[in-house]
Amino acid sequence: MSRSLRGLAAALGLLLLAGCGLQSGSSVPLPVGPGSIEPVPALDGVAITVGSKDFTEANILGYLIEFALTAAGANVRDLTNIQGSNSLRDAQLHGQIDIAYDYTGTGWINYLGKEKPVVAAPGNPDSVEVQQFEATRDADLAEHDMVWAAMAPMNNTYALVTSRRVAEETGVRTLSDYARLLAADPAAATTCVGTEFNVRPDGYPGLAAAYGIDPAAARRQIVQDALVYQATAxxxxxxxxxxxxxxxxxxxxxxxxxxxxxxxxxxxNAALVMRRDFAQAHPEVVEIMAPISARLTNVVITELNRRVDIDGAEPEDVARDWMVAEGLVTAG
Structure with missing residues (x-):
């Protein structure tokens, strides 16, 4: 099934779920068998619906969950490729999706309504990534009965980029450099921004406030996220x-x-997100997924993303190929 058809199927499935309370979704797109992930008796035949957002990395992460839990013996349903963070979140809160990868920053800022990210606490030996994860985990559990677990080292934060040629011409290497260039010559700092980034508090509005940028002076063009990369290059x-x-x-x-x-x-940082009742009923899920999350570094996930967005591979193929190469599953 093509990505566009998968997206339509996911959207239709979500409408059915919302309207009828049905447990829906499609089958896992590719077969897998056990590897280092072996069948788990407690998960044999357990119905689990896996969701994801609608961009390359999110789809890859969703398929990693699906293949892992399928190899463990669960009856997995695919509800990946849901449009937007809020739609995925609503589906989870309403029990339409059992598990998904989500991002700690999104949880903290968007779902929990915090205005500022966690900063490293003095004297705390943990990294700021761990502290952000723990703050999100604790608050979301207390406020919404949502469990965050198995944080990955990959950190898919927002960022601004420029072409190497423009970086060399302008000397801009930091966001402070960018702010200074914009103040001096707005035309020299024309910026393409995605729709969500343009309005999210952890996007351009917050960036402008943090770096003293006048949003009215910034020359921004709102484009689809996928178009930003080539346009900037x-x-x-x-x-x-x-x-x-x-x-x-x-x-x-x-x-x-x-x-x-x-x-x-x-x-x-990507982490598993589940309702408390699901996590308590099936603790084996986190045990299976934790070693997978631990392998998801920025280098690893960037290469998997590249295979889809540059080489044209399908995200389910990329996810399964990586899991097979890692010995986690067999091709089935």
């Missing part, structure tokens, strides 16, 4: 662009990530 339509930091098109197009030197952007 060409440096014709825009000279800077908003991106997700683990996107495979960044290295493929030789884009330069600007350093967030004031630490504005939250950490967006």
């Amino acid at each position: 060409d440096a014709t339509q825009c000279r800077f662009g908003s991106v997700a930091a683990t996107d495979g098109r960044i290295p493929a197009l030789d884009l330069v990530l600007l350093d967030d030197d004031r630490g504005f952007f939250p950490k967006y």
